[in-house]
Amino acid sequence: MRRVWSAGLAGSVCAVLALGVASPAAATTGEGAADRPVKLGNVQRAIEALAKNAGVVGAIGEVYVDGKRVGHGSAGSRLLDGKGGRIPSNARYRIGSQTKVMTATVALQLVKEGKLGLDDKLSDVLPETAQQDLVDRADEITVRQLIQHTSGIPDFIASGKFDVYDFTTKYSLADLVKASRSVPRRGEVGEYLYSTTNYVLLSMIIERVTGHSRATEFARRLFIPLGMDDTYLATKIGDGIKGPHGHGYVPGSKGKPRDVDRLNPTSWGAEGAISTAHDISAFHRAFTQGKLLPANLQGVISGRPAPSAQQQAQQQAQRQRPPVLCGGKPELRPVAGSVPGAYTVTFTSPDGRLQFAVSTTLKIPNHDAMAAVGPDINKAAEAVFCRS
Numbered sequence: 001m002r003r004v005w006s007a008g009l010a011g012s013v014c015a016v017l018a019l020g021v022a023s024p025a026a027a028t029t030g031e032g033a034a035d036r037p038v039k040l041g042n043v044q045r046a047i048e049a050l051a052k053n054a055g056v057v058g059a060i061g062e063v064y065v066d067g068k069r070v071g072h073g074s075a076g077s078r079l080l081d082g083k084g085g086r087i088p089s090n091a092r093y094r095i096g097s098q099t100k101v102m103t104a105t106v107a108l109q110l111v112k113e114g115k116l117g118l119d120d121k122l123s124d125v126l127p128e129t130a131q132q133d134l135v136d137r138a139d140e141i142t143v144r145q146l147i148q149h150t151s152g153i154p155d156f157i158a159s160g161k162f163d164v165y166d167f168t169t170k171y172s173l174a175d176l177v178k179a180s181r182s183v184p185r186r187g188e189v190g191e192y193l194y195s196t197t198n199y200v201l202l203s204m205i206i207e208r209v210t211g212h213s214r215a216t217e218f219a220r221r222l223f224i225p226l227g228m229d230d231t232y233l234a235t236k237i238g239d240g241i242k243g244p245h246g247h248g249y250v251p252g253s254k255g256k257p258r259d260v261d262r263l264n265p266t267s268w269g270a271e272g273a274i275s276t277a278h279d280i281s282a283f284h285r286a287f288t289q290g291k292l293l294p295a296n297l298q299g300v301i302s303g304r305p306a307p308s309a310q311q312q313a314q315q316q317a318q319r320q321r322p323p324v325l326c327g328g329k330p331e332l333r334p335v336a337g338s339v340p341g342a343y344t345v346t347f348t349s350p351d352g353r354l355q356f357a358v359s360t361t362l363k364i365p366n367h368d369a370m371a372a373v374g375p376d377i378n379k380a381a382e383a384v385f386c387r388s
Contacts, residue, residue, distance in 0.1 A: 096337025248341020
């Protein structure tokens, strides 16, 4: 079983490559495509198999075809040790780095509106990054490079200065960027290096250009138009998840599981969206079908930068290959994300017709989830969609 093709683990947050989204597609799916039936396997059975993974507390998943829910499943439990009953399949959950695709989309909408340029220099858009020495080489880095993780800016998470369990300190976006300055640079400007700091800076740019908070712009541009009524950005210290939902856990220093239902969202800056299977499917469907951005701007996100020579050597040594779930029929493209206690994946077909949104709550460190849980999420997708 091949793993979800993604990049990078960064500190406590599993930073999954936001650029791995589906390539631009036309708004229509082709003559007769919407009328063709989609044969599905048993979703509940697939989720039950996923929940047997030793690192999973609870798992939920929903399948959408042309915007309609056609299957759902829930297994495991809301709380550790089988307590709390099952998680409703329509429960809210933290989507982690899937939030980055939303951030990039809003930034590119500003480009479309002429309020921002892809080749604008960071030092011009956010002068304080150069004036206060928050970012090295800010006068060379462009908005495009922030979106594509080719700025070379180190990841602030590697500084170790922020605690997601600290419910007394509110960090500003600038605090996170400043912390990245203490991390040695590992990449040149123009070279791919996954870094959450890029998306903290994009969040700052959105707020500077619009004069509104990122939460306000997300709601106005994405959540309200797409009917994502149960989605919001966590912004307050100690924000929990609204409504019935699953709890995730992280082993403490002595191995005792710690409930991470509450996290300080200001300590990671770019990962804060809380959504549902319905809502995240609606977003990826609209994005893939070109309803949020024209194809040329959509391609800025979906275009995968060429890996550096070092990355190519690492991939060759590990014999990594992009996944071909179901032998490519149907083709499924995953976007994943993680925060402590949670690992999520949304699979989407290139025409945007199909979505399979999966959320797992964990009892292992989330930076282990891609290897430990990812293959079983792939198996769930194959059990649902593969015809053979």
